[in-house]
Amino acid sequence: MHTHVSSSDVTITDTSPASAVRAPGTGAPAEQIWTPRLWGVLAVLCAVLFLDGLDVSMVGVALPSIGAELGLSTTSLQWIVNGYVLGYGGLLLLGGRTADLLGRRRVFLTALAVFAIASLVGGLVDDGTLLIVTRFVKGLAAAFTAPTALSILTTTFHEGPARNRALSVFSVFGASGYSSGLILGGLLTSFGWRWTFLTPVPLALIALAAGIALIPRDKPSTEGGHDIVGAVTLTGGMLLAVYTVVSAPDRGWLDPVTLGSLALAAALLIGFVITENKVRHPLIRLGILRGGTIIRANLSIVALFGSFLSFQFMMTLYLQDVLHWSPLKMAMALLPIGLIVAFGSPFMGRLIDRYGTPRLIISSMLSLSLGYVWFIATAGDAPHYALTVFPTMILLGGGFAFGFSAIMAQATDGIEDSEQGLASGLVQTSGQVGAALVLAVVTALVAGGAHSGGGGFGEFHAGVNLVSGVAVVGLVLNLVPLLSRYRAKHA
Incomplete structure (x- = not known):
């Protein structure tokens, strides 16, 4: 599930007309009047976030149909997911900075146009490789629209009640788009x-x-620079690492191409670390990772995204390809996850204030782990x-809602x-x-099982075991520090 960027993901240069209004005689913002244009700006930003969630879930439902028509294997299908995820994750930080340097309005509208073009091309191509390329391009576009949309929101709405209200509306749309996309994806896939x-x-x-007409113009920042390298x-490095892991079952882990790809991926990632320590305006200041909490x-x-995305990918293929469920039936089966996230997210702030983040994260990882284990224990053939399916969806939906916030x-x-x-x-x-890794x-494990003569539920079983292991590692990672603090307090 693709989710929006939080309200502090970007550096803000506050130049919009709305945020420039101040109360007479004070430095504080005046109470903001929600004009039709202001509502229009919020609607555009929410629509783009909604569209992103819609697109991700619709394409997920369609994966088996795509594979059948284009002759794509499970290994190739995962690139339709991972191409988008890696494009988004790899350039997310650069996207927010680019919006500051070139202008939020310009970057947002350009990236949205690229998203539309890539969607159109993806719907017309007959080649699996080209389809994967369009997904990567859409991920790149989202890496610029997501942080830029949030930056436009926070500079258009005054800090305080107006901005909090806008952020609350904005936050619901990602999960709502995901939920709607499941149903719409099932319906649309039935036609193609x-x-x-x-x-x-x-x-x-x-x-x-609407964005061209409503979003106010802004002045680019003159401070800082890009970290293109x-x-x-x-x-x-991440693309090559994922490619190597996915292709290794076919070539062999000791094949020269596999070893060379791993070495090159490692070299690129090491180069990234060296670059961040030397450039004046790094993409990531590595010193921030010295704190145990942020690590x-x-x-x-x-653990959250990796286990969740992988399970959803396998469920999509298993329910449609092995059990021959229709796309709509499968979409309805997964729908409780999206509904829980959409309706539960607005209440997470109160729970965090009351119980703290460690307990909620532990609850999240425990709920996810139980969901995966329950499915394997009760599914059978x-x-x-x-x-089986409904309780699993409830556990996973609760786990994601608790964990993400x-x-x-x-x-x-x-x-x-x-x-x-x-x-x-x-x-x-x-x-x-x-999540991509x-x-x-x-995918490599499942593909390896298929090559060795496995298949059906046994192949799926092995994949879910690995996914549940990832969630359990996340659980232990958070449980150990909490137990240590408890023992120290009561020693």
């Missing part, structure tokens, strides 16, 4: 998978036209919906105001890139 790519095109064009080495938050988001809060806890955006953007990047490993 290409409609899941083509449907976002007119929606994106409408949002683009850092962005290229990070994205290239734990970044590893936790990998033909899982019963009421006994708490991890984001933990990642920025205790961080200086000047680096709140970096910390928040870093944890989102870790989630996307980590976990999915690559799971």
Whole structure:
């Protein structure tokens, strides 16, 4: 599931007309009047976030149909997911900075146009490789629209009640888009998978036209610069690492091409670290990782996104290809996850205030682990919906709702105001890139089982075992420090 960037993911240069209004005789913002134009700006930003969630879930439902028509293997299909995830995660931090340097309005509208074009091309191609390329391009576009949309929101709405209200509306749309995309994806795939790519095109064009008319112009920042080398080495290294893991079952882990790809991926990632320590304006200031809390938050988001995305990928293929469920039936089976996240997210702030992030993250990892284990324990060769699928979806939905908000809060806890955006953007990047790596490993395991003569539920069983292991690692990672503090307190 693709999620929005939190409110501190970008450096803000406050130049919009709305945010310039001040109360007479004070430096505080005056109470903001929600004009029709202001509502229009918020609608455009929410529409783009909604469209992003819609696109991700619709394409996920369509994967088996895509594979059948284009002759794509499970290994190739995972690139339709990972191409988007890596494009988004690799350039997310650069996207926010680019918006500051070139202008938020310009970057947002350009990226939205690229998203629409890539969607159109994806719906028309007949080649699997070209389809994967369009997904990567859409991920790149989202890496610029997501942080820029949030930056436009926070500079258009006054700090305080107006901004909090706008952020609350904005936050609900990602999960709502995901939920709607499941149903719409099931319906559209029944007519043909290409409609899941083509449907976002007119929606994106409408949002683009409205954005041109409504989003206020802004002045680019004159401070700082781009870390292009850092962005290229990070994205290239992660792409090559995922490609190597996925292709290794076919070539062999000791094949010269596999070993060479691993070495080159390692060299690129090492180059990224060296670059970040030398450039004046690094993509990531590595010193921020010295704190144990932020490291734990970044590893936790990998466990959350990695296990969740991989399980959803396998469920999509298993229910349709092995059990021959229709796309709509499968979409309805997964729908409880999206509904829980959409309706539960607005209440997470209160729970964090009351119980703290460690307890909620532990609850999240425990719920996810139980969901995966329950499915394997009760599914058999033909899982019963009421006994197996529905309880699993409830556990996973609760786990994601608890975990995402708490991890984001933990990642920025205790961080200086000047680096709140970096910390928040870093944890989102870790989630996307980590999810891609976990999915690559799971796909390699499943593909290896298929090559060795496995298949059906046994193949799926092995993948879910690995996914549950990832969630359990996340659980232990957060449980140990909490137990240590408890023992020290009562010693």
